Amino acid sequence: MSARPVPAASSLLSVRALTIAVPGPTGEQATVVDGVSFDVAPGEIVALVGESGCGKSLTGLALLDLVPPPVRIASGDVLFEGRDVRGLSPREKERLRGGGVGLVFQEPGSALDPVRTIGSELVGVLRRHRGLARREAREEAVRWLSRVALPDPERQMHALPQAMSGGMRQRAMLALALAGGPRLLVADEPTTALDVTIQAQILSLLLELRRELALAILLVTHDLGVVAEAADRALVMYAGEIVESASVPDLFDRPAHPYTRGLLASRPAAGEAGGGRRLPALAGTVPEPGLRPRGCAFEPRCPEAFGRCRAARPTLLPAGGASEAACFLADVPAKASR
Amino acid sequence: MSAVPNPGREDPLLSVRDLHKAFVRRAGLLSPAVRVAAVNGVAFDLPAAKTLALVGESGSGKSTTARLVLRLLAADRGTVLFGGIDWMGLAPRDLNARRREMGVVFQDPATSLDPRMSVEDIVGEPLVIHRLGSRVERRERVARLLSSVGLPASARSKGPHEFSGGQRQRIAIARALATEPRLVVLDEPVSALDVSVRAQVLNLLLDLQRDTPSRPAYLFIGHDLSVVRWVADRTAVMYLGRIVEEGPTEALFSRPRHPYTALLIASQPRRHPGEERATPRAPGEPPSPAAPPSGCPFHPRCPVARAVCSQEVPALLPDPAGAERSTACHAPLGN
Numbered sequence: 001m002s003a004r005p006v007p008a009a010s011s012l013l014s015v016r017a018l019t020i021a022v023p024g025p026t027g028e029q030a031t032v033v034d035g036v037s038f039d040v041a042p043g044e045i046v047a048l049v050g051e052s053g054c055g056k057s058l059t060g061l062a063l064l065d066l067v068p069p070p071v072r073i074a075s076g077d078v079l080f081e082g083r084d085v086r087g088l089s090p091r092e093k094e095r096l097r098g099g100g101v102g103l104v105f106q107e108p109g110s111a112l113d114p115v116r117t118i119g120s121e122l123v124g125v126l127r128r129h130r131g132l133a134r135r136e137a138r139e140e141a142v143r144w145l146s147r148v149a150l151p152d153p154e155r156q157m158h159a160l161p162q163a164m165s166g167g168m169r170q171r172a173m174l175a176l177a178l179a180g181g182p183r184l185l186v187a188d189e190p191t192t193a194l195d196v197t198i199q200a201q202i203l204s205l206l207l208e209l210r211r212e213l214a215l216a217i218l219l220v221t222h223d224l225g226v227v228a229e230a231a232d233r234a235l236v237m238y239a240g241e242i243v244e245s246a247s248v249p250d251l252f253d254r255p256a257h258p259y260t261r262g263l264l265a266s267r268p269a270a271g272e273a274g275g276g277r278r279l280p281a282l283a284g285t286v287p288e289p290g291l292r293p294r295g296c297a298f299e300p301r302c303p304e305a306f307g308r309c310r311a312a313r314p315t316l317l318p319a320g321g322a323s324e325a326a327c328f329l330a331d332v333p334a335k336a337s338r
Numbered sequence: 339m340s341a342v343p344n345p346g347r348e349d350p351l352l353s354v355r356d357l358h359k360a361f362v363r364r365a366g367l368l369s370p371a372v373r374v375a376a377v378n379g380v381a382f383d384l385p386a387a388k389t390l391a392l393v394g395e396s397g398s399g400k401s402t403t404a405r406l407v408l409r410l411l412a413a414d415r416g417t418v419l420f421g422g423i424d425w426m427g428l429a430p431r432d433l434n435a436r437r438r439e440m441g442v443v444f445q446d447p448a449t450s451l452d453p454r455m456s457v458e459d460i461v462g463e464p465l466v467i468h469r470l471g472s473r474v475e476r477r478e479r480v481a482r483l484l485s486s487v488g489l490p491a492s493a494r495s496k497g498p499h500e501f502s503g504g505q506r507q508r509i510a511i512a513r514a515l516a517t518e519p520r521l522v523v524l525d526e527p528v529s530a531l532d533v534s535v536r537a538q539v540l541n542l543l544l545d546l547q548r549d550t551p552s553r554p555a556y557l558f559i560g561h562d563l564s565v566v567r568w569v570a571d572r573t574a575v576m577y578l579g580r581i582v583e584e585g586p587t588e589a590l591f592s593r594p595r596h597p598y599t600a601l602l603i604a605s606q607p608r609r610h611p612g613e614e615r616a617t618p619r620a621p622g623e624p625p626s627p628a629a630p631p632s633g634c635p636f637h638p639r640c641p642v643a644r645a646v647c648s649q650e651v652p653a654l655l656p657d658p659a660g661a662e663r664s665t666a667c668h669a670p671l672g673n
Binding site for chain 1: 540544613
């Protein structure tokens with residue numbers, strides 16, 4: 001079982017031994033997030049990266065105690081600015097969402113009320129979280145729309161979400177998530193539904209907002225390109241566990257976990273044509289929750305597995321520098337990976 | 339009339355000229371109907387056993403082009419020669435008989451495979467429709483197909499929902515190849531897949547093109563430039579219903595001639611955090627196909643636009659330096 005170290009003094013968010021479970025078809029509990037611990041410092045962009053089903057989105061939702069039933073947080077602590085999020089009253093939780101922690105999703109359309117104008121939503125947020133009078137709130141709303149570079153913000157105040165393009169909706173969603181003055185933004189695949197030229201615009205907007213507002217961002221993504229582009233630190237998840245924690249340069253320069261190395265290698269080479277060559281692919285697929293191997297969850301796909309990997313489950317171990325990896329070979333210098 | 343992209347080469351397997359398709363759309367119940375030119379004079383050639391990628395952002399018309407070639411949609415005008423046959427002119431009966439020569443794989447195998455059918459029936463159905471082989475022969479063919487896409491023989495009696503996304507895409511590929519087509523249209527075949535599985539499926543597609551006796555050509559619709567660069571022999575970049583640049587993939591990526599191609603390449607997230615790169619300055623978003631700008635469709639966002647660009651639509655013209663490339667630009671880069 002993971003120990004529960006005290007949260008780092010400088011941390012804005014501390015997650016300790018977070019475990020999330022889903023009831024299976026026959027009533028037994030399948031663990032989908034298993035003992036996840038990490039910290040986010042003020043102004044830091046941390047990527048939670050992994051493939052579908054690895055538990056990254058549920059981890060993001062758990063920070064606001066928004067895990068959708070029947071999924072539930074089985075155990076663990078989420079401390080935001082030192083306070084236990086799960087112990088807050090419903091009223092305090094309401095204030096936390098938007099006021100302390102903002103949230104944006106992949107498809108902003110689904111999070112926006114289709115019959116409310118962007119302006120009316122924004123004014124609502126500003127009155128609720130910032131206590132502004134209607135008139136001030138309206139002026140501040142226009143400033144926010146202009147801050148996220150929505151063209152013609154006065155006119156966009158009256159726009160309904162479905163009249164906007166995907167890129168514009170994501171800008172509006174960012175304004176809504178940030179207007180309440182949060183210190184942390186949880187952004188779950190914020191650019192995945194967008195075209196690549198618009199993705200580049202939104203990522204540079206996120207970096208600008210971080211700089212100006214000293215905003216911390218938990219960037220939930222499957223895309224290593226987005227990690228390279230925008231994050232300071234990365235947590236790689238596999239089958240419900242963090243398998244590697246590293247600064248972004250270290251993650252790409254000397255990945256410590258064989259899964260990270262496999263993910264990085266399976267991307268088509270930059271600036272290179274394949275000419276019919278095969279890509280180095282990871283074999284096999286992610287184990288289903290509830291059907292995980294007893295030892296390391298990655299062992300069946302791991303090119304470097306040995307006897308111990310089948311018998312015991314590795315925890316996060318120092319892997320050189322500030323990196324940690326859940327691998328028995330973490331402290332063995334890795335073979336050249338690039 | 340559209341330019342002929344690559345004159346003087348041997349007859350291509352697929353030759354598309356002056357293809358047009360417009361849709362009539364209403365923004366709301368009471369809004370006036372608007373004519374949207376989804377595909378606007380598209381022309382390209384695809385040689386046998388090669389891969390041509392159509393790349394572009396949403397609304398570029400790449401998927402509509404694929405559906406027109408497949409005749410899942412009727413074109414407003416234009417010609418498609420497929421193996422020398424006037425494909426658009428085929429009567430429905432003849433078309434149905436010849437459909438087996440084109441296979442198709444869509445983006446999302448969760449919705450494109452019938453959940454009530456077994457894998458054996460899904461993969462074998464094209465053989466039944468085209469009355470190919472006896473029952474026993476069909477069973478053997480399905481077994482060979484499943485093995486060629488890396489699925490166990492035990493898969494045949496299961497339903498598609500019992501498989502992961504990557505395995506479902508393997509089932510879709512087996513079905514597309516069942517009738518030994520000479521052309522397979524791949525519409526974002528790996529976009530819904532996770533990174534580690536995406537590499538497996540791309541490898542499978544490359545292996546099958548090389549090892550299948552019918553050596554299928556691929557028309558690969560995609561938006562991920564790194565994937566396209568890896569798999570395609572030639573690439574055509576689309577913007578707002580038109581091809582703006584076409585050429586050998588490597589030349590096009592390493593020396594883009596159209597400013598939009600250059601923007602697409604620069605907008606790719608960097609592959610490594612240490613990569614130094616100027617942030618692309620791409621003001622605005624692609625305009626609505628319902629209200630395209632005058633002249634070159636890219637001119638409102640183009641960093642090098644001139645006066646002529648807002649007045650005249652540039653034709654897709656062969657590169658004066660040859661090199662089998664064409665660009666639709668009044669002021670191509672590198673001149």
